[in-house]
Amino acid sequence: MAEPPSSPGGPDLTEGIPLSDIGEGDMVVGHVGSEPALLVHQGSELFAIGAMCTHYGAPLADGLLVGDTIRCPWHHACFSLRTGQALRPPALNDLKCWRVEKRGGRAIVTEVMQAPRSPELIEVGLPASVVIIGGGGAGNAAAMTLRREGYVGPVIMLTADRSSPYDRPSLSKDYLAGTAKAAWLPLESTKFYAQHHIDVRCDHRVVKFDPAQRVVTLSDGSQVPYGALLLAPGVKPNRLMVPGAALPHVHVLRTLADCDALIARCGEARRCVIVGAGFIGLEVAASLRTRGLEVHIVAPDARPMEHILGAALGDMVRALHESHGVVFHLGTTVAGIATDRITLSTGAELAADLVVVGIGVHPDVTLAQEARVALDRGVVVDELLRTTATDVYAAGDIARWPDRRTGDHIRVEHWVVAERQGIVAAKNMLGQGERFAAVPFFWSRQYDTGINYVGHAERWDRADVDGDPAAHDCMVTYWREGKRLAVATVGRDMDSLRAEVAFEQETSA
Structure with missing residues (x-):
């Protein structure tokens, strides 16, 4: 997460620069007034766009030009050079875009271009309403896409979370470390959802849906009809099944409420044991070390992340954490937890007044299972992200889709994939017939x-x-x-x- 610089550098692009200073494929960082701007020469054309990614503020000058688009170097967001439109998450908001003129041998940036208008959809064949189950990356991206594509029918998002959609990746990183402000977490403001007529209903738990009747039933007994339905409930953390696992100082990290509870506990804790050496466990370890806690990691593996990243990067990750004072206990598991310590399967004991469990997650397929939607270690979808139930789509952590490049059916538990699937599912609800073919991408930041x-x-x-x-x-x-x-x-x-x-x-x- 980053804030824009207070005083942008480089040339004033409204005064122009010599055309000879920007060759084919070049990018020049400058400013338009007080706003950082990027002048791009690509494919014999000149473009001017905002210089910083709208996701976390990465410098787009360090990114990659691909046709008439530019890709963010940090997290692979993609923007149109012609319109500034955010074409791919994790960026959801567009860049500012200016016109460029050639005058007297100079490239001069002029007025701001208007944002593209939403298309007018033919109402025939569109769903009467769209209900989204889940308020994570997939659900939020789907709701925003429906409006961006011109859909004017009711859009209702039902989420069991007490908070409206927020930046979940930051929970284990900057927000937990105390280096990101709470105000940065919401993906959009309450005002945004109201202006776009997106009905976000927090703390609403869905207990079932009926594909035949096209209705969703909530825990209070109320029902919500739908024309099209998106299943995007995400995953649930795996729980540790040992004596003491339910003690109040034992935490998991999935939701904002989980993170806030963990931060509150950090105020009085000194020694933390993290169970699990996956991405969540390692990112939490880095964040808690930033807060000054003593951190130990317990895992059955020989190396952290070896099953995903291999031996070389596993050794790198271990050395990185050890250089920051983290102590690993590998090749062992937790046998029991007491109020001030944990016992390992080896019989050794570790002092702990805080325990964080990060031993993986499992897809939340209960609703799909009860509705008799096809399952295979997740919800089975086709290339258009359709389930086996009519007008029911699935996206995000629960979806298992056919990946053309590998030839496998895969399910990926990562934020960018979820957001990109939410976009495709929304478009296909509107009859656009777009197959999901995005290459999976994820990132981790530790220290x-x-x-x-x-x-x-x-x-x-x-x-x-x-x-x-x-x-x-x-x-x-x-x-x-x-x-x-x-x-x-x-x-x-x-x-x-x-x-x-x-x-x-x-x-x-």
Whole structure:
């Protein structure tokens, strides 16, 4: 998360720069008034857009030009150079866009361009209403897309969360560490949802839906009819099943309420044991060390994240955390928890006045199961994200879809994938027939080190390492039977973007 600079640098683009100073494929950072702006020469045309990604404020000058788009170097958002429109999450808001003129051998930025208007949809065949179950990344992106695409019917979002949609990835990172403001978390304001007639109903738990009657039933017995339904309830954290696991100082981290409770406990805690060495456990460890807590990590693995990132990056992650004072207890599990300590399966004891459990999650498929929607370690969807129930779609952590590039049916529990699926599901509710073909992407940030991962490799038979993981400068490529499946990078944002583009070309071939 970042705030824009108070005084943008570079040339005043309204006064122009010599055309000779910006060759084909070049980008010049400057400003228009007090706003940072980026002048781009791409494909014999000149474009001027906002210089910072609307997601976390990354400098787009460090990104990748692809056709008439630009991609963010940090988290792979994509924007149109022509309109500034946010084409792909995690950015949801558009960039400002200005006209550019060539005068007297100079490129001069002029007036602001108006944002593209929503198309006018033909109402025939559109759903009478859309109900979205879930207020996470997929549900929020779907609701925003319905309005952006011109749908004017009722859009109702039902979420069991007490908060309206928020930036969930920040919970284990900046927000937990205390370096992100609470005001940064909401994806949009209450005013935004009201202005766009998106009916967000928080603290509303759905208990069932009936595909035959096209109705959703809530825990209070009330019912909500739908014309089209999006299932996007996400996942539930796995619980530790040992004596003492229900004690009040034992926490999981999934929701904003979970995070706020954990932050409150940090005020009186000194020693934390984290159970699990996955992304959540490691990010929580980094955040709590930032707060000054003593942190121990317990996991049965030989290396943290080895099953996802491989041995080289697993060793890098361990060394990174140990350099910040984290103590690992690997190859062991928790046997029991007391008020001031935990007992390991080896019989050893660790002092702990705070325990955080991060041992994975499972898709929340209860509603789909009771409605007899097809399941396979998640909710089965086709390329258009349709379930086996008529006019019922699924997106996000619960959806298992056919991935053309790998030939597998896959389910991915990551924020960017969920948001991109929400967009596609919404478009297909409106009859656009767009198949979901986005290449999966996720990121993790621990201390000042970021890991980007593009593609999908549930298993691999070869991992090639280019660079030096210990120096936090490397690219790891994961192969299976001679096919490149995924790429993880540390300190190489451009390599990550190029890998994504290459994977997309394979998918569209």
